[in-house]
Amino acid sequence: MPVRDLDRILDLAVAALHEQDPEQLWSPLAVEILRVCGAEFLVFVSRDWVGCEDAVHVWLPDGTVRSQVGEHAQQLIRHCKPLTGYYATSNDRTPVTASQVVGEAEWRDSVMAQRKREALASDHILGVPLPDASEPFRGCLVHRTGSGFTDEHLAFARRIQPLLAGVDRQAALLRNYRASTAKAPSGQAGPDPAEGAAESGLTPRETDVLALLADALTATAISRRLGISVRTVQKHTENIYRKLGTSDRVTTVLHAQARRIIPVREVAARPTPGRSGGIHSTCR
Structure with missing residues (x-):
């Protein structure tokens, strides 16, 4: 070729x-x-x-x-x-x-x-x-x-x-992401999530990673879901933390929810530091 x-x-x-x-x-x-x-x-x-x-x-x-x-x-x-x-x-x-x-x-x-x-x-x-x-x-x-x-x-x-x-x-991730953030908690139409992501400087792929972080998936699971390497997931995660001014998963998800970048939902419990597959060993 x-x-x-x-x-x-x-x-x-x-x-x-x-x-x-x-x-x-x-x-x-x-x-x-x-x-x-x-x-x-x-x-x-x-x-x-x-x-x-x-x-x-x-x-x-x-x-x-x-x-x-x-x-x-x-x-x-x-x-x-x-x-x-x-x-x-x-x-x-x-x-x-x-x-x-x-x-x-x-x-x-x-x-x-x-x-x-x-x-x-x-x-x-x-x-x-x-x-x-x-x-x-x-x-x-x-x-x-x-x-x-x-x-x-x-x-x-x-x-x-x-x-x-x-x-x-x-395409499936973007459609699901838009659908999940299309309505505000009151049931009224909320702001466009793509605009919130763009205002925060997040790329679409970083937004995909952020949405999966909110689902409490490990870097390994995210890499399989997106078809990318674990190292690439970690790099995207570092970029997300930097752009949102955060340093851990829970704070990042809360900030993203406050900015209507991802839907408001219960944040998954934070894994114990150092455990296999936990946030400190995979996504930070």
Whole structure:
């Protein structure tokens, strides 16, 4: 893979960590995937589509989203055979194309391929699933016309899989965080938590760590939840303490609650200093 593409993936990762709006996380990824793969459009699949009524959103190379997709086209995109069947019956989460699953000649001459060419102007489909195998398919489906996906495209898809998974986790954390702080204790709408975090100089990833500190998770547990190293969690924690002017977990959580950065809740009991997994041995 060209070094410039690897550098771009790193740039996207950094940008994702500083994005406050979970709905804005996917656009830069869509643009980059479409650019590198020379594809016409892609869709992000968040859960099993079979039988659901969610609208299909099509991402275009300029980062815009088309929501007005005809019913016939939506059904073709939603079922996306043979990829959905392949991932539903296999634990393999390697990016593959439709022609790899059934054979190039078989795919080219198949009824499904013909329907996609007529309705979507799409000759080839690449599936880039998230590593999580709990759903039949979650990830993105990349549509390309003309020649098929190359080995370089597949190598890029494998490289970007961890970033897709990380952005998916980050989007879920941001949505949960916003939902948990959307209402003040009185039931009235409270201040935007993102504004409180920004006023305190906290980055979105530091805010994620802060919310998990409030749940009394250890640095090890936080690292697993966020997919980062324990050392990175400790560094984020140090930054949070410095920016909020605190020196321990309980005081930090109380300050953050007072500033409406995280919801007001009962603060977990402080672990005994020096105990394995406690605050002094992991998060300070």
